[in-house]
Amino acid sequence: MKALLCFSQNEFKLEEIDKPEIQKDEMLIEMIYTGLCGSDIVKIFDPVVKKPAVFGHEVVGRVAETGRNVTGFKSGDIVVTGHHIPCYRCHYCLHGSHSMCRHFKETNIYPGSFCQYIRLSKEHIMYTTFKVSPDFNLLEALFIEPLACCIRAMDRIDSSENDLFSVVGTGIIGMLFIQLIKLSRGRVVAIDLDDKRLSLAGLLGAEYTINPFKKNIVREIKNITAVGVDIAILSVTNKYTLNDALLYLRDGGTVNIFGASGKESRFEVDFESIYKRELTIMSSYSATPETLRRAHDIIAGKKINLSPLISEVMPLSDFKKGLDLMLKRKIYKAIFKL
Ligand SMILES: [Zn+2]
Ligand SMILES: [Zn+2]
Structure with missing residues (x-):
């Protein structure tokens, strides 16, 4: 499958890598849209972050394959997902600091959303993956994750x-x-x-x-x-x-x-x-499964206006162009179609 590899802040290549394999509790998602988040930009420019890497965590995709133990999802379902999952048991989680949970920091989608297929773990399927109805504007679905981070901040204030x-x-x-x-x-x-x-x-x-x-x-x-x-x-x-x-x-x-x-x-x-x-x-840092769900409901209920924030949709091969447009503040968000 094709994946966008980041070698440095100036070097990105669309390369062929292995499609993720799934186990019986996992799902394979074929990416439809992904967005470039400010936190991806921080990682791209951070010399300490290991490269080459596949970044990206804003996911709108289609279920391509489900493990035999997966229930509630089937091939063809359109889904959005969050990338980190709290354990709900540790000292941090029990004090409401879900995004400080060590498990939260370790969990992620694989390999990253800037590619054709991603693997979702059992926990992702349980806690952070939502089916979106066919009438949901899929470009707006990309805003669920950033909105969920803002909701968490509002909750804490x-x-x-x-x-x-x-x-x-x-x-x-x-x-x-x-x-x-x-x-x-x-x-x-x-x-x-x-x-x-x-x-x-x-x-x-x-x-x-x-x-x-x-x-x-x-x-x-x-x-x-x-x-x-x-x-x-x-x-x-x-x-x-x-x-x-x-x-x-x-x-x-x-x-x-x-x-x-x-x-x-x-x-x-x-x-x-x-x-x-x-x-x-x-x-306040990041989102939780609970704020992701509320963000989904706010967007599905058309309670906020996202259309002025959405501009052209680019192919992933135009990643550098999208990054530059965002850095120059010409667009609010770079959106890529797979
Ligand atoms: Zn983000
Ligand atoms: Zn925890």
């Missing part, structure tokens, strides 16, 4: 109706957060350096938008609310976005680190002010 959120960065994740916050009756200030993206953020529900290239964020937020923002969600994490957030948060407010900070992850933060103002810095 303590918020009330009418709270004011800042959403920093209006890529895919920011646009999903804006719509989730609206569903939970919050208000949104969207912050980004790109005016075009900010105008879409407004269309998707953000009451206020700020471009820090043009306006002073702290002053602008003072004009919106004398108290400050209740919750800041950073889909872009760096010394500017975090320190700005700590300035414009209300006393007692919370900042959620959602985006990886990459290489520049060490910088100065005013801990005296965090202490005296009772600020909370928290993070």
Whole structure:
């Protein structure tokens, strides 16, 4: 079968590799669509991650083969799946930290979604694989996994109706957060350096938008609310976005680190002010089977608008082009058809 091998951040080749074999409890999925996630980009650029490798974890596919013990699925079913599975028994799982579970971190689809066929384990079939109905827009199904990560973040944040959120960065994740916050009756200030993206953020529900290239964020937020923002969600994490957030948060407010900070992850933060103002810095990482299911239901119920986030669909042979378009912020998400 064909698979997209990543040799380095600049070198990708579509090569022939062995199709995965399945055991009696497993399934073989023929990929239909896959999306490029920000976390794949982090891995592509991380020199520590072993290469060559087949990356990708956003899966929309068709069941090609089922092991003889598999029930509930048959050849031809259209499915989506999540890649990590918590054990539900360990210390982390019992404390609600499912994405910190060691089993969660070890489990994955094989070999990765950037290829023609993937193998799903018994646990994937049990916990993270959902049949999607034929009337489900399959391109929208690619957003189940990223939306599930955002739902997990919203679950972890303590918020009330009418709270004011800042959403920093209006890529895919920011646009999903804006719509989730609206569903939970919050208000949104969207912050980004790109005016075009900010105008879409407004269309998707953000009451206020700020471009820090043009306006002073702290002053602008003072004009919106004398108290400050209740919750800041950073889909872009760096010394500017975090320190700005700590300035414009209300006393007692919370900042959620959602985006990886990459290489520049060490910088100065005013801990005296965090202490005296009772600020909370928290993070949230990945999704769980339960948030995947809720993300599926939100998208199936057409409760959020994904169509402006979907652009051209490329063949996997155009992987580099898709990556570049995403890095240059020309598209929100690179989507590949197998
Ligand atoms: Zn992802
Ligand atoms: Zn566990």
